[in-house]
Amino acid sequence: MISEYKINKKELNFIPNHIYNKGYVYKDHFIFEKKKLNDFAIFIGANEEIAEKKLIAFTNHLKEHKPLAYKQIQDILKDEEKHAEYSLRFAKNNNSLFSYKIKLSKEKTLSFFRHIYANSLNKFSFIFNPILITIIVLISFVAHFLKLKKKITDEDVMKNIEPNSIT
Amino acid sequence: MFYIGISAYYHESSVFLTDNNGTNCFLKEESFSRIKGDKNFPQRCIKFLIKKFDLKNENIKSICFYEKPFRSWWEIFSYSIKNPLQNKDFLIHHLKNFNKGSIFFYTDINKLINVSRDKIVYSSHHLSHCLYGSSLIKNISDYVYVTCDGVGEGETMSIYTINDEYKIKKIWTNFYPNSIGLLYSTITDFLGFEINEGEFKVMSLSSFGNPIYKNELKEIFDINNFTIDMDYFEFHKNPGKSFSKKLCDVFGEPYLNITEEANFKKYANIASSAQLILENTMDNLIQKAINLSGKTKVILTGGVALNCKMIHNLSKKNIFEEMIVPPSPGDSGSAIGATNFAFLEQSKSKMLDFNTVFLGPQKKFINKIEIRDNFFTKINLTSDFANETSTKLIEGEIIASYYGPNEVGPRSLGNTSIFCDASNRETVNKLNLKVKKREYFQPLAPVLLEEDFEKYFSINKSIVKNLEWMGTLCDAKEELYDKYSSIIHVDGTCRTQIVKDEHSLTYKILKNFKENGSDILVNTSFNISKDPVVFDLYDVYVNMKRMNINFVIMDDGLYQTKDI
Numbered sequence: 220m221i222s223e224y225k226i227n228k229k230e231l232n233f234i235p236n237h238i239y240n241k242g243y244v245y246k247d248h249f250i251f252e253k254k255k256l257n258d259f260a261i262f263i264g265a266n267e268e269i270a271e272k273k274l275i276a277f278t279n280h281l282k283e284h285k286p287l288a289y290k291q292i293q294d295i296l297k298d299e300e301k302h303a304e305y306s307l308r309f310a311k312n313n314n315s316l317f318s319y320k321i322k323l324s325k326e327k328t329l330s331f332f333r334h335i336y337a338n339s340l341n342k343f344s345f346i347f348n349p350i351l352i353t354i355i356v357l358i359s360f361v362a363h364f365l366k367l368k369k370k371i372t373d374e375d376v377m378k379n380i381e382p383n384s385i386t
Numbered sequence: 387m388f389y390i391g392i393s394a395y396y397h398e399s400s401v402f403l404t405d406n407n408g409t410n411c412f413l414k415e416e417s418f419s420r421i422k423g424d425k426n427f428p429q430r431c432i433k434f435l436i437k438k439f440d441l442k443n444e445n446i447k448s449i450c451f452y453e454k455p456f457r458s459w460w461e462i463f464s465y466s467i468k469n470p471l472q473n474k475d476f477l478i479h480h481l482k483n484f485n486k487g488s489i490f491f492y493t494d495i496n497k498l499i500n501v502s503r504d505k506i507v508y509s510s511h512h513l514s515h516c517l518y519g520s521s522l523i524k525n526i527s528d529y530v531y532v533t534c535d536g537v538g539e540g541e542t543m544s545i546y547t548i549n550d551e552y553k554i555k556k557i558w559t560n561f562y563p564n565s566i567g568l569l570y571s572t573i574t575d576f577l578g579f580e581i582n583e584g585e586f587k588v589m590s591l592s593s594f595g596n597p598i599y600k601n602e603l604k605e606i607f608d609i610n611n612f613t614i615d616m617d618y619f620e621f622h623k624n625p626g627k628s629f630s631k632k633l634c635d636v637f638g639e640p641y642l643n644i645t646e647e648a649n650f651k652k653y654a655n656i657a658s659s660a661q662l663i664l665e666n667t668m669d670n671l672i673q674k675a676i677n678l679s680g681k682t683k684v685i686l687t688g689g690v691a692l693n694c695k696m697i698h699n700l701s702k703k704n705i706f707e708e709m710i711v712p713p714s715p716g717d718s719g720s721a722i723g724a725t726n727f728a729f730l731e732q733s734k735s736k737m738l739d740f741n742t743v744f745l746g747p748q749k750k751f752i753n754k755i756e757i758r759d760n761f762f763t764k765i766n767l768t769s770d771f772a773n774e775t776s777t778k779l780i781e782g783e784i785i786a787s788y789y790g791p792n793e794v795g796p797r798s799l800g801n802t803s804i805f806c807d808a809s810n811r812e813t814v815n816k817l818n819l820k821v822k823k824r825e826y827f828q829p830l831a832p833v834l835l836e837e838d839f840e841k842y843f844s845i846n847k848s849i850v851k852n853l854e855w856m857g858t859l860c861d862a863k864e865e866l867y868d869k870y871s872s873i874i875h876v877d878g879t880c881r882t883q884i885v886k887d888e889h890s891l892t893y894k895i896l897k898n899f900k901e902n903g904s905d906i907l908v909n910t911s912f913n914i915s916k917d918p919v920v921f922d923l924y925d926v927y928v929n930m931k932r933m934n935i936n937f938v939i940m941d942d943g944l945y946q947t948k949d950i
Contacts, residue, residue, distance in 0.1 A: 356470050
């Protein structure tokens with residue numbers, strides 16, 4: 220993709236921290252650390268299935284204009300399909316049918332809401348940004364007076380520093 | 387009683403624990419989370435320490451964060467808020483992230499361990515850098531301590547001195563946004579590399595170009611007064627963009643594909659110009675430090691000091707008697723500086739000093755022996771496994787190393803490395819491009835015994851100490867070109883490491899290697915490009931399988947991976 224479409228590598232960088240903000244993963248632990256193996260398998264199965272559907276919709280846009288990218292994504296789709304299949308097969312074998320169905324629909328519902336939340340972040344900004352701008356303008360007045368001491372020199376750093384202070 | 391230093395939230399998070407009685411443990415969060423440069427609160431490191439050292443309020447003397455959290459947040463904010471509407475995107479982002487930064491450090495710590503509030507102390511950003519530098523040397527009053535980084539608590543350059551009574555004096559400071567570090571990072575971004583990760587690629591790229599844009603860059607950054615023209619930048623306005631359209635008017639289109647020759651040449655020229663401006667600025671800064679302090683020995687810290695090409699070129703100007711750049715001069719190493727601050731703050735008249743760069747945990751401290759036996763088979767037939775390893779290296783094998791304590795800093799110094807014979811061009815190329823998947827313009831680094839250094843390399847005596855941790859470049863002599871040309875960079879330099887410690891396994895391997903007919907090994911970090919260096923035996927196994935490396939040398943022998 221880099222050579223065919225002259226995409227700079229920068230554009231392909233994946234920054235894991237960004238997905239914390241959107242609520243897909245948790246900052247303070249890995250998902251597999253908190254979930255039991257059966258629940259984790261259902262989580263993976265349900266979400267890989269959803270990811271597969273989303274990728275199919277995405278590749279339909281690429282099919283005609285970017286055939287190489289389309290082909291590469293088809294390979295990724297095969298992986299997604301396998302992950303979903305294996306995880307769900309494991310979960311099916313290790314849960315009663317009723318419990319499996321309940322857990323699967325719970326994961327799909329949660330994922331649905333996560334997507335709604337992630338897709339709505341811009342809309343939230345539309346509502347909250349004017350409030351934040353007002354706060355910022357107010358702070359700008361306060362900031363004029365609140366000037367932390369900036370020292371170009373300090374004769375005795377250890378004596379003048381307050382160790383327990385965050386300022 | 388333990389002193390703990392923590393550096394987190396902005397660059398790669400790290401923790402350092404010491405009892406000042408021989409127990410030291412330096413850890414990076416990326417080792418546990420496997421996210422390269424992980425900057426989140428280092429909870430996994432702390433959990434590891436709690437488990438291993440049974441940490442509780444009673445056996446903790448002090449926990450020190452490496453900077454003042456509110457000051458750090460406020461100083462950047464207060465610059466942008468001068469024009470609130472123009473910089474609103476940045477300010478909104480900064481305000482929204484108020485609770486995600488270090489302000490809630492105490493809360494984050496207390497989620498893991500209940501420590502009384504009076505045991506939590508906060509150092510100052512550049513002071514932590516300075517105190518890390520001081521922990522490496524004996525005669526602290528002989529040196530002037532210079533720190534230069536992107537920004538820390540609103541400071542971009544600082545000069546300190548310390549006298550024999552441990553009185554620390556700050557003799558000069560420069561403030562945000564006048565930062566040569568941020569200029570270099572902006573160029574890194576412009577060239578399509580990731581900020582905080584790609585600066586070393588810009589440094590390597592600079593050797594392929596000519597500094598034809600130096601005058602344009604001198605307009606942007608005044609190298610004599612250390613001031614910056616903010617019209618060329620956007621980092622104070624927009625959290626997702628570092629440069630403005632005005633910079634594009636000077637250099638043309640950003641983010642071009644450098645696999646095309648014309649783009650490569652142009653970007654190499656930009657990188658070369660940025661490198662020259664950086665070196666000229668640092669030259670002036672160090673001269674200022676020497677003039678103000680009256681001392682000619684310099685300890686240089688801060689992220690900018692990671693630029694080993696700059697250290698090498700500065701040494702040729704003969705402006706200082708000695709320059710030491712610690713092995714981890716960036717924020718990660720500041721965890722050690724913060725610990726030193728906590729120690730000095732308690733003792734008033736003592737500082738920590740370490741005579742080793744291997745402050746990480748021993749491999750046997752990290753792993754259980756059963757895990758090793760599940761994944762690896764011991765293959766050496768005699769007790770002289772260093773010799774067997776050397777023989778395999780001579781035969782053209784690529785061998786990983788995983789022994790002794792971990793290194794501090796971004797460079798693997800033998801204990802978590804990948805070695806191959808530097809005289810075998812084919813193996814070196816395979817290691818660089820296929821195994822490590824590095825950029826073709828990044829050379830691999832050589833390692834050799836101290837006694838052989840002068841046979842192949844030359845260096846100004848003032849920076850020779852830094853060779854112990856690959857902290858500088860040196861020049862290749864003619865003798866090196868005959869047999870080891872594959873490790874020489876296009877500008878005739880090498881980022882060489884010398885090994886002095888006769889008790890280390892790396893020394894023994896090199897000694898045997900020499901007896902088998904070759905003097906120099908290639909030493910590269912034990913990871914695939916963009917992944918963190920291996921930490922435990924699971925990482926070792928997975929990385930070896932991914933890189934198709936069959937052999938690893940450990941503390942007690944040579945091992946081969948099992949097929950599971």
